[in-house]
Amino acid sequence: MPDAAQSLPEFWKSRVEDVEEAIASAHVGSVRVVARTPGGHKVHMVAYGPSTNYDSQANYMSATGARNPAYYADKPDAGPPVVYIVGTPHGQEVENVVGTVNLMRVGETGADWRGKQWPRLAASMRECRTLIVPLSNPDGRARCMHDSFVGLPVDEMTRVGQGTREDGSMYGWPGAKAVHPMKGDIGLLGAYFNDDGINLMHDDFFNPMADETRGVLGVARDEAPDYIINLHSHGAAPMILSTAYVPRLHKEITAQFGERLQARLESGGLPAGGPPGVSEDGESYPPPSFNLTSALHHVCGAVSLLHECCHGVREDRYPDATHDEILDIQLILFEELLTFALEHPRPGVA
Numbered sequence: 001m002p003d004a005a006q007s008l009p010e011f012w013k014s015r016v017e018d019v020e021e022a023i024a025s026a027h028v029g030s031v032r033v034v035a036r037t038p039g040g041h042k043v044h045m046v047a048y049g050p051s052t053n054y055d056s057q058a059n060y061m062s063a064t065g066a067r068n069p070a071y072y073a074d075k076p077d078a079g080p081p082v083v084y085i086v087g088t089p090h091g092q093e094v095e096n097v098v099g100t101v102n103l104m105r106v107g108e109t110g111a112d113w114r115g116k117q118w119p120r121l122a123a124s125m126r127e128c129r130t131l132i133v134p135l136s137n138p139d140g141r142a143r144c145m146h147d148s149f150v151g152l153p154v155d156e157m158t159r160v161g162q163g164t165r166e167d168g169s170m171y172g173w174p175g176a177k178a179v180h181p182m183k184g185d186i187g188l189l190g191a192y193f194n195d196d197g198i199n200l201m202h203d204d205f206f207n208p209m210a211d212e213t214r215g216v217l218g219v220a221r222d223e224a225p226d227y228i229i230n231l232h233s234h235g236a237a238p239m240i241l242s243t244a245y246v247p248r249l250h251k252e253i254t255a256q257f258g259e260r261l262q263a264r265l266e267s268g269g270l271p272a273g274g275p276p277g278v279s280e281d282g283e284s285y286p287p288p289s290f291n292l293t294s295a296l297h298h299v300c301g302a303v304s305l306l307h308e309c310c311h312g313v314r315e316d317r318y319p320d321a322t323h324d325e326i327l328d329i330q331l332i333l334f335e336e337l338l339t340f341a342l343e344h345p346r347p348g349v350a
C-alpha cells in the first residue's frame with residue numbers, strides 16, 4: 001500500500017513537508033507560527049487580504065455579557081469579512097492538507113497546483129481577510145503512513161486514524177474518544193492525536209492541554225473572524241455538520257450554507273451530502289459534545305462550521321472520489337464560503 005504513493009498526482013500535496021514548503025514560499029500571504037507541537041513541529045497561520053485594527057475593550061464573553069459584541073471587536077460596516085480556515089485537526093484526514101496547500105497556491109498565483117485557474121476564489125481571498133492554518137495537527141499527520149486513502153478500505157483509515165490497542169484491535173469511532181488523553185493501551189497511536197495523545201477536537205477548552213488548541217483559539221480571539229471552517233474528512237459524501245451550543249441563528253446560517261454547498265457540488269457532478277438540520281441541543285440523552293468548532297465560536301462570535309470531506313475509500317456504501325475530484329471539492333468549499341462571507345459579511349448582526 002505505501003507504494004501507491006508513487007502513483008499519486010503531483011498536486012496531491014498532503015504531507016507535513018508540503019505544508020512547510022508552501023509556508024516557506026509564501027510571499028503574498030503573511031505567515032506566523034501559532035503553536036509548537038509535542039513532536040517538535042510548528043503550526044503556522046498564513047493570512048491573505050487586508051487586516052483591520054478593531055477597537056477592542058473586552059473579550060467576547062464579557063462583550064456579550066455587556067450586550068454588545070462590538071466591545072470585543074468594533075468592526076466597520078465596510079470592513080472586509082474575516083474567514084478563518086482551520087486545517088486538519090485529525091492527521092489522517094489528509095484531503096484537507098491537499099486543500100489548504102492548494103488554496104495557498106491560489107492565494108499566491110491564482111491557480112492551484114494543477115495549473116487550474118480559480119479567479120473568483122483568488123479575488124475573494126484578496127477581498128476578504130482569509131486566515132489559513134493549513135495543518136493544525138502536524139504530529140498526527142507525520143504519524144499517518146498513507147498520503148491518500150483513495151481506493152483503500154475504510155478499515156485502514158480507521159486503524160491509522162483512530163489507532164489500535166496493544167493487541168492490535170482498533171479503537172474505532174467513537175471508541176477512540178473514550179480514552180483521553182490517549183495513553184496506556186496503545187499499539188498504534190492514531191493520527192487523530194498529537195504526540196501527547198491529545199485530540200484537538202476534544203481538548204479542555206477552558207484550560208487547553210495542547211499548545212495547538214491554544215494557538216488555534218488564539219487566532220480566532222485575535223482576528224475576530226466572521227466565519228470559521230474546521231476541516232475534517234469521513235467515508236461518506238462531503239457535508240457541513242451542525243455545530244452544538246451556538247446561537248440558533250448561527251445554526252440556521254449553517255444549514256443555509258450547507259444547502260448552497262450541496263447544490264454547487266451536485267451541479268459539478270461531485271458527491272454531496274445534505275445540509276445539517278436545525279435543532280435544539282440536548283433534546284435527547286446523551287447531550288452533544290462541546291467540541292473545537294463550538295469553542296471557536298465562543299472566543300469570537302463567528303459562525304463556526306465543520307466540513308467533512310470524503311476520503312474516496314473503496315466501499316460500496318461510500319462514494320468514490322478521485323484525487324482530482326477531492327481537490328475540486330476542497331476548493332469549491334473555500335470558494336463558496338468566501339463568496340457567502342462577502343454576501344453576508346456580518347452574520348447575525350441586526
Ligand SMILES: [Zn+2]
Nearest residue numbers: 090093232233
Ligand atoms: Zn476529523
